[in-house]
Amino acid sequence: MPDEQVEVSEQEPVEESGDDKVAALEDRLLRLAADFENYKKRAARDREAYVTLANERLIGELLPILDDLERALVAAAEHEEAQLEEGVRLVHRSLAGVLERQGVKAIDADGKFDPHVHEALLSQPSEAEEGSVLDVVQKGYRLGDRVVRPARVVVAAPIEQP
């Protein structure tokens, strides 16, 4: 019998606090949901900050190249073409270097046309094997496994029989 008594005495307060419990749980749910909302806002803010930060670093690396290009322009006004070409070559090399450090890779465009990384600009009748890349109009690049820009290519088509 003592068992029963315990049950009764426990049940009473439980019944009484039922409403309270619901209210408390509801409050907890609301607070959790609000916390989640606030977390989302913070995450969005953080994300924006990361993007700015990432851009800042890249821009910092690109600025010296802008300087070099300006030097090239000044030089172009004064010097022979051959030397200008050498200068531009150096600028090109340093820009390529920056991009490579950022994980940018040129997309191969010799061999078969692959629409996942190439974009066909023209289809040209040719002796070459049908569907092979004849010419690269604009180089393509990837960053990691993402295609930043597909390579723009001319693709071989069979020569039409008259």
Add this chain to the structure above:
Amino acid sequence: MAKTIGIDLGTTNSCMAVLEGGEPTVIPNAEGGRTTPSVVAFTKDGQRLVGAPARRQQVTNPQNTISSIKRFMGRKFSEVTEEMTIVPYEVVQGPSGDVRVEAEGKEYAPPEISAMTLQKLKADAEAYLGEPVTDAVITVPAYFNNAQREATKDAGKIAGLNVLRIINEPTAASLAYGLDKESDQTILVFDLGGGTFDVSVLELGDGVFEVKSTAGDNHLGGDNFDKAVVDWMVAEFKRDQGIDLAADKMALQRLYEAAEKAKIELSSTMTTQINLPFITASQEGPKHLDLQLTRAKLEEITADLLARTVGPTKQALSDAELDASKIDHVVLVGGMTRMPAVQEKVRQIVGKDPHKGVNPDEVVAVGAALQAGVLKGEVKDILLLDVTPLSLGIETKGGVMTKLIERNTTIPTKKSEVFTTAEDNQPSVEVHVLQGESEMATYNKTLGKFQLVGIPPAPRGMPQVEVGFDIDANGIIHVTAKDMGTGNQQQIRIEGGSGLSETEVQDMVRNAEAHAEEAHRLRETVDTKNQAETLAYQTERSLKEHRDRLDESEASTIEGRIMELRQALEGDDLGDIRAKTEALEEASHKLAEAVYAQATAQAQASGGGGGDSSEDEVVEEGEYEVVDEEAKT
């Protein structure tokens, strides 16, 4: 419960969205794009390509690349005689008079092709969500007839999707703006996409959208605008250089790209530079294209295209037997509606500002996702949570507002911070509850004030008073202040803290902005002074305690610098105060060195702090100072 996705199955591009935590989110495809070209291609080696790769190989394989399949969905062969001459692939008649397209020697019904796009979307959504997706809501143009709707539903079925509902694109766009929340509204949806233009007039009553009329132009869209810009560039270049770029396919590709970029840029700027070095070459050497395009010029060269939107819009209004003044809301769909001249045209015809805020390329998919949520009962379960329109905080020493809860924080929320006293033996603290965005208390609104008394005598900085803000779901603010030493507590309940009207909130934000510079200067002065004052106070105390460990000359140097700093503090010369603060800091390092050199652990235990002790690193904020920040629970 599995997620239901909303899909905008477009003529040129498709987009999908899902409800995440009650809010619609656009799902990017596997390539990272937020929209996917509605293009399917069959290659000679038996591959099937969908989306961007399919579009990229179009010129090498035009007969087997199926785009714009939406134009054939659910149509009879006899109805599409015009459309079929425009597309480069073969369109044939099916056994029951329906349309079939032919690719790589096989015939496909339009729903089969659409299903391939849907399958890619489904697979990409599953990868994004990390769970199988079986249910979807798909949108169709309002003018789609039963056969076209059935065909769209079939496409879903073939793709392995259980299509919960087919809804109208203009309805989805209206849902995205929450227009279903109001009753008895008339809505005009203006949809200028990549290649099609649709106007619909909807009437909303008792939570049901009814399409009153539709009109449009099946071959008007962003592509036409790009072409107009390209034509202009070609003409300009011809005039300047005498070379016709239109004959050069490679150059043309670059022109189209530059044209689209310039067009987009001119939606936010008044002028743009189009720069295409080495666009072509002549005997004289390489030629560069360098043109400036103004917004006015763009509007001039696209004037006829803009004009073509007027007729259908007026038509839709007259078909609905409505005067423009009866339209309650205008919703814009499609990337082209970002162009200010397009918005202006709409405003001219309807005389109303359109709704803004949802990306017009994604608004239909977003609405479809919301509809999916309603069907799944998810939307009903969304907790409607409010935000605090303005920041909340208390005044601290020097009239500074220390924010505890930032504006736009979702409520209910709770935040507390520990403050301390600013004076020795301070018996009470006043909690001045403020609302607003200014750094200084005087520019903000007072919500309430109360005193916490009975703080036992103690040196400044010792007592710990925890101030807690708790805003419940109804916006009622409870502010408590608790002396952590004695457990004494005092509180205030503020009602209607967020019961401000939108204009009042805007006024307060504007007001704070107007005084921002002034407030910031004041705040800087207060902060600098408070820091200097604390340093002087603490160095003085340490010196008193450890004077015996220093040379008399060193001690008097420190004393002298304390005095100088205090003198500086009487004025308002911030530079002077800063210089004197630095001088004292430097001198007080000697004190710290002496203390640490002579004493070991004992000295630390006795509480003797030099200039380097952690106490000094605490930034004094005011009448109380922040000594600890407690994370909210």
